[in-house]
Amino acid sequence: MPELPEVETLRQSLEPLLLGRTFTTATLHRRDILILPGDPPAGFSRSRSMRRPQPAAPTHLLVGARIQALRRHGKQMAILSADGRCLIVQLGMTGGLLLNNGAPGAHVHLRWVLDDNRELLFHDPRRFGGLRFLPSHSGLNAHWAALGPDALSISDEALAANAGSSTSCIKAVLLDQTVLAGVGNIYADEALHRAAINPRRPGNSIRAHEWSLLAAAIRSILAAAISARGSTLRDYRDASGAPGEAQTLHRVYGRGGQPCLTCGKTLKSATIAQRTTVYCPACQPIRPKQKPTSFPQSGGMERIRSQTRSGKVAK
Numbered sequence: 001m002p003e004l005p006e007v008e009t010l011r012q013s014l015e016p017l018l019l020g021r022t023f024t025t026a027t028l029h030r031r032d033i034l035i036l037p038g039d040p041p042a043g044f045s046r047s048r049s050m051r052r053p054q055p056a057a058p059t060h061l062l063v064g065a066r067i068q069a070l071r072r073h074g075k076q077m078a079i080l081s082a083d084g085r086c087l088i089v090q091l092g093m094t095g096g097l098l099l100n101n102g103a104p105g106a107h108v109h110l111r112w113v114l115d116d117n118r119e120l121l122f123h124d125p126r127r128f129g130g131l132r133f134l135p136s137h138s139g140l141n142a143h144w145a146a147l148g149p150d151a152l153s154i155s156d157e158a159l160a161a162n163a164g165s166s167t168s169c170i171k172a173v174l175l176d177q178t179v180l181a182g183v184g185n186i187y188a189d190e191a192l193h194r195a196a197i198n199p200r201r202p203g204n205s206i207r208a209h210e211w212s213l214l215a216a217a218i219r220s221i222l223a224a225a226i227s228a229r230g231s232t233l234r235d236y237r238d239a240s241g242a243p244g245e246a247q248t249l250h251r252v253y254g255r256g257g258q259p260c261l262t263c264g265k266t267l268k269s270a271t272i273a274q275r276t277t278v279y280c281p282a283c284q285p286i287r288p289k290q291k292p293t294s295f296p297q298s299g300g301m302e303r304i305r306s307q308t309r310s311g312k313v314a315k
């Protein structure tokens, strides 16, 4: 948390408020939430580096330039300024950006003032998130090229090509941001349930038709979650502080021990890929059924049943 739909919802809620505006000042309360070129790759908060961080300057926080675009790839968002600088925002587990409505705000690590006198706050109680300054937009493209393709538009072919040779379980493969960018624990469980794939199956056991089902499930579940403005379980809010509604769409996540909404059997909760994973042993068997190869026959049975029910052939 937050995953792609929450970051996209935040991006959409911020964009109309920030485009064309300028940050006039920025006050950084914690240097260790910011990564500058030359810093340890993981930043000072999580590295054992004993050297003192170089001081952050206003230019590293995009002060003085017009905001040109807000872009997103996977779970990362970037604020791009018209003079070529950019700042990647990573929300981690509890991070967020909030247009200040006058409240002082808790766990605020960075406070910008905009040229219309509003404030934008970066807050993050657990500090797994942070910001990364890049001096050029081309640096952003290179940074994001190291991630997998964006999950919202993942194609069947790209998913199979990136993940199909992995011997790791499919749940771990989906969480690997270098394979696929944007899916975390919630939407991995939801997509695997929708595609009827057991989370313990190795990537290299998934068949071609299952990659198509899985890619389609990922795209449609993420799109529906964005339409519902993201999932709010504890902390997540958009830029105006409003919670999302996508948690009402969850069919397996957080429902271990409850009935499967598809088949009625009890959903199982287990630790898979070091994460709590919920799945339906009946809908998502470890040994999948063969794909029906005699399609006309099964279609024929369905036609016969429809005919019996309605007295005529269903189209």
Ligand SMILES: [Zn+2]
Pocket: 260, 261, 262, 263, 264, 265, 280, 281, 282, 283, 284
């Ligand atoms: Zn089921």
